[in-house]
Amino acid sequence: MAVTNPFSGEALGEVACADASHVERAVASGLTGAAAMADLSTGERARILRCAASALESEAGRFSAAITAETGKPIRSATREVARAVNTLRLSAEEATRLAGETIAFDSFPGGEARSGHYLHEPLGVIAAITPFNDPLNLICHKIGPAFAAGNAVVLKPAEQAPLVAIMLARLMLAAGLPDGALNLLTGHGRDFGDALTSHRDVAMVSFTGGANVGQAICRSAGIKRVAMELGGNGPVIVMDDADIDKAAKACAAGAFGAAGQNCIGVQRIYVHDTVHDAFRDAIVAATNALRVGDPMDPATDIGPMICPQQAERIVHWTEEAVAQGATLLAGGERAGTLVRPTLLADVPEDARVACHEAFGPVVSLFRFTDLDEAIGAANRADYAIHAAIFTESLRHARHAARRLRVAGVMINDSTDYRLDAMPFGGAGRGNMGREGVRFAMREMSQTKVVCFHDA
Template identity: 85%
Template sequence: MHRAFDSGRSLLIGGRWEAAAQTMEVINPWSGEALGAVACADAGHVERAVASAVRGAEAMRALATGERSRILHAAAAALEGDAERFAAAITAETGKPIRSARREVARAVNTLRLSAEEAVRLAGETIAFDSFPGGEARSGHYVYEPVGVIAAITPFNDPLNLVCHKLGPAFAAGNAVVLKPAEQAPLVAIMLARLLLAAGLPAEALCLLTGRGGDFGDALTAHPDVAMVSFTGGAKVGEAICRAAGIKRLAMELGGNGPVIVMDDADIEKAAAACVSGAFGAAGQNCIGVQRIYVHDAVHDAFADALVAATAALRVGDPTDDETDIGPMIGGAEAERILAWTEEAVARGATLLAGGERAGTLMRPTLLADVADDARVACHEAFGPVVSLFRFTDLDAAIDAANRADYAIHAAIFTESLRTARRVAGRLRAAGVMINDSTDYRLDAMPFGGAGRGNMGREGVRFAAREMSQTKVICFHDA
């Protein structure tokens, strides 16, 4: 990827790209190369960006739903036509293997198209005011209106599609957005913003602030003219946002610790392949990735063998190589953290079945067995390429163990029994339960979010558009 952003003009305010007094480099986690420099926003930039977005919200509110739809369809078509460049940029700034990056671009195109379709579907309905005595002379309906200015904060692991999941529904519903992309991976968001403006988005409907969240995050989330904060990231940052934001609408996806149950009647080879894919894709930096696998005692050893074999078959290394399955983590500190958690688990009695080795930002896919329930690798979100296996004989105990984590998004079960699948799906405390599939499966049209402590709203285009809207009742008294 060429050094397209060395000028540091990466702040989009009022439809113009601006520089700042300070800049920060964006580093390729595989090569260590500096890809370019972006501007570091401050509280002053927040004031100007939000003021611009307030004007942009009025422009979006006045825009016909058909025009909102047209802009989003045009952006989707432009992204599809430029897919390879966007995929290369994703790989460069995140280390995601190029095949996975191409899939992310395809998903982002779909997310924008779903948003375009939702723009003309977001409609209210009539209300039967005469259903209760006293309402006979009344008639009316409700409509959905935009909330106004939305602050959107996104992570590095899906730097294009997760931005589309914020922007697409927001624009479909008629809002303006101040976007703060991940510090580690802002370049794809800049590319997308340019594409949206070229597609006809009103100039002030999107502001983009790059830099360090600690420098201006509170100013953005606490701003009284920001009507809603939509955040995807870690729980600690989410808590800080809640404290700063005050009384306004919040939508947050705060991570997970994906559990999988493998029953004794499961297709072992299929289950192992799905778990390996779900655990190690994006180097495990995935909020719905497989992290804990509870395996019935009768098939535990056979499943473990299949899991080790499937893991050994993964090709680890250069993310620009079409044959690579697993690339680097986002940085050396994150790889070192996963290694430390692994070594801690082994020191406490866990058995290392595969991996457990680090080279710079590259952490080899790691499998552990006999892990202590309270080891960090088991009870916290790992967000890295490490999986823990647990043996069970009693299904109820396995379900209770699977439900132990504070944060949950998806869970999964592998079984050939419909009765067992329904029973377990009903008891697993997660926002989604995948049957004979990895926790990693997500369709961009489906509702998506957390359960337990992480339950703060839903994404998925249709559902996010409603989160980003408010109802208005219009009632006529005809008497």
């Protein structure tokens, strides 16, 4: 399968295409690796992860360039992703030695006076990890780091558009000292082997980041096993009348258009108080128009290409569709190949696809409101969400929004796209399928065992 640069169209290489027979071999290998990982001390797991983090840090330039070439992510953003991946692996190393149980007060109920004991955490076994293209390094680390820290083995299926960075990372992890079979990598088309992987009886858990349609298919095939998923979002932002308008506009522009909008927690809908709407509109139009679109290897570039021409065409089509429904185009709306100008819309009908579905592209919509609860109600209309945000100088407004917004994270005076790799991360509503964030993912990837001593 050919892998190409989405900006230049240059061929970057080829990777093998797995099929169901390779799944059988990978899972069998994973069973061997899982036994070896479970036998490792927590200190040894931590040592391997620290070694991998240091090796990745020393090769940051090579990995950053590879991310940019393979996904079109601007080199400045790719450099930040590598730094975050290093941090994710180091967090995993730290948490490897902290996954501990507790003693249990068996004597808290009559009949248990002669009993004592504790519970501990044990690994699940083989985990299937399926990752997307938009953060091709760090999102893999968010799966394999906690999996290894908890003592599991992994069968990794990276995005079809970005397998080369995954191969580079796999080689680095193996060189760091992972036992044989602990990490298995399957490249190729998911349609050829995805069901065989997710339905395999020896796969204990499927961890998936991607679209809702694929997520539904995985749930149907997985059967009786653990499933953790992050299925995208439609990030709403509320801008109150007491907000710092310039700060809010710049943060929303950055949060909407970074990574060419291909970000599950990117800003997509902005609800602006009527009294400051026009001032905010002018500020975000200026911030949007100031963004530089072009060659992602140029350090001055803010916005690179979308992952493929078809996705660029889709965003332009959705934009034109919204305009035909009555929306006003304030900025952008054009494309050249895979490059799409950051697009800003106003007066968007609530049922327009660009507003009510995950756009996953560089387009954002403005809406007016007069009452905070009105804005919260509108923000909550999407039946899936990850993060929301509010810009306000009022602690009362901030706390009220934090309570009422039906999301998994509320960012106050910050963009929806802020994420600390140590915090719990996942969906709300329809997308509520477990949590990532190293410590939280480790608990998803382990199971408790109770040990009880009868002393009588």
